[in-house]
Amino acid sequence: MRKISRGSGFRGALEYVLNRASGKDCGRLIGGNLSASDPLSLAQEFGAIRRLRPEIKKPVWHNSLRLPAGEQLNDSQWNQIAEDYMTQMGFDDSHPRVYVMHDDKDGQHIHIVASRIDLSGALYLGQNENLKSTKIIEELEKKYALIITKGVDRIGDTAIVSMPSTKKIKKKEREKSLRTGVEPPRERLQLLIDDALKRNPTASQFAQFLTGKGVKVIANIAATGKMNGFSFSLDGVSFSGSKLGDKYKWSSLLKRGLMFDSANDVAGLAAFKSKSEIETDQSTDTIEGSYAFYLIKFLNQKRCQNGVEYRWQNGNAAFFDRGSTVQIIGNSTAAKIKAMVELAHQKGWKAIKLTGSAEFKKIAIDEAIQQGIQIANPELQQYIKTLTKRPNVDQESVPTSQFVSGISRASLLKFPTEQLSDEKENILSPPP
Numbered sequence: 001m002r003k004i005s006r007g008s009g010f011r012g013a014l015e016y017v018l019n020r021a022s023g024k025d026c027g028r029l030i031g032g033n034l035s036a037s038d039p040l041s042l043a044q045e046f047g048a049i050r051r052l053r054p055e056i057k058k059p060v061w062h063n064s065l066r067l068p069a070g071e072q073l074n075d076s077q078w079n080q081i082a083e084d085y086m087t088q089m090g091f092d093d094s095h096p097r098v099y100v101m102h103d104d105k106d107g108q109h110i111h112i113v114a115s116r117i118d119l120s121g122a123l124y125l126g127q128n129e130n131l132k133s134t135k136i137i138e139e140l141e142k143k144y145a146l147i148i149t150k151g152v153d154r155i156g157d158t159a160i161v162s163m164p165s166t167k168k169i170k171k172k173e174r175e176k177s178l179r180t181g182v183e184p185p186r187e188r189l190q191l192l193i194d195d196a197l198k199r200n201p202t203a204s205q206f207a208q209f210l211t212g213k214g215v216k217v218i219a220n221i222a223a224t225g226k227m228n229g230f231s232f233s234l235d236g237v238s239f240s241g242s243k244l245g246d247k248y249k250w251s252s253l254l255k256r257g258l259m260f261d262s263a264n265d266v267a268g269l270a271a272f273k274s275k276s277e278i279e280t281d282q283s284t285d286t287i288e289g290s291y292a293f294y295l296i297k298f299l300n301q302k303r304c305q306n307g308v309e310y311r312w313q314n315g316n317a318a319f320f321d322r323g324s325t326v327q328i329i330g331n332s333t334a335a336k337i338k339a340m341v342e343l344a345h346q347k348g349w350k351a352i353k354l355t356g357s358a359e360f361k362k363i364a365i366d367e368a369i370q371q372g373i374q375i376a377n378p379e380l381q382q383y384i385k386t387l388t389k390r391p392n393v394d395q396e397s398v399p400t401s402q403f404v405s406g407i408s409r410a411s412l413l414k415f416p417t418e419q420l421s422d423e424k425e426n427i428l429s430p431p432p
Helices: 010-018 039-050 075-089 129-143 171-180 185-197 203-212 250-255 262-268 277-283 334-346 358-371 378-385 409-414
Strands: 005-007 028-032 060-066 097-104 107-115 153-155 158-160 216-221 227-234 237-240 299-304 307-312 317-321 326-328 351-355 427-429
Touching: 010 039, 010 060, 010 097, 010 107, 028 075, 039 107, 060 075, 075 097, 075 107, 075 129, 185 203, 185 227, 185 237, 203 216, 203 227, 203 262, 227 250, 317 334, 326 334, 334 358, 334 427, 351 358, 358 378
Parallel strands: none
Antiparallel strands: 005 060, 028 097, 060 107, 097 107, 153 158, 216 227, 227 237, 299 307, 307 317, 317 326, 326 427, 351 427
16 A cells, blocks of 8 residues: 555546556556546546535545555456445545556556545545555455555554655665666765755755756745745656655755745745646646536436436435426535536526525526526626635635635625525526
């Protein structure tokens, strides 16, 4: 098992697991609960769920499960184990995910890419994930009669994990060094960084010193100006700080004497900045100018005497289509409302009339605008004209109930007062 990671872009994660190394060692999609099969289309399906909580900066959850070299399972067995694992980790059928197989010489393994946001908009938080995952894997090895691998050391029920401060040189690196007589790049980088830190440099001076020693330095600076650390390359071999060892991570470099002043160093590091892969991932999760139906794919239809009932794949009711009206069943959620508007788009409705609560109307308006559907309610036209940009909220600790489609409930007070009346049924329909 690798360390569980969280990320901001589904496209980047999917490209990695499906098309790793530019087509070499490509992965094979073997399971999950999405309908697409290529990275772009899958990213768009994930993106539809992501839009339920746009304030969450890292909605991507990624992990891999590996067998020892020589042991193999078929696709069905892997799917069974993956579902068992995800259930024990705290995910359920409402969390979109995919399982991708890599069958290489180092050991057959699968990658799991999942959404931390479920169909209701609730966020998977997860606590002590890596230790919990290790314990679950130990249990699964026994349950499915797999080769028992060494887990973490334990004292009673407590797992003791010791991370090396300096990553050891790999066997292949050492063998190449013996053949060529050249010190391994990893080891030289570690020594050069150690040497640079003896001078208590600023971040700019640190990057300049290493550059002078033949190291390619990339400053990982977010669009907000936040410094997230460095990546290094020597003799064509690239390393992140964590790949060199814990003591080379950004937080550790600061503790070891590196000085960073955002007011001065960000400008000084501009020459070392490279557009991050994460920013590229985020820009490709959706495509402007086109629209595909994503949430509606998660719904099953049941034809009744008066129309069609739509239910989520877990059996929960969503809404009822009577032909000329679509009405929510039960409590309103952002996912239900967005899927209703998707259905209206599929039915060819160019405009819709909204009846219901202010919250329902606000989400429906937000989704209709994105799909090019007009709102027929005369009393809402002024509000639509004065819509402002959504606030940038990045606190993942904020409960789902405090946000609706990324807009705080406080902003609902800006709605026309006549629309705050209590209308029991949330319905959308074409204008008369």
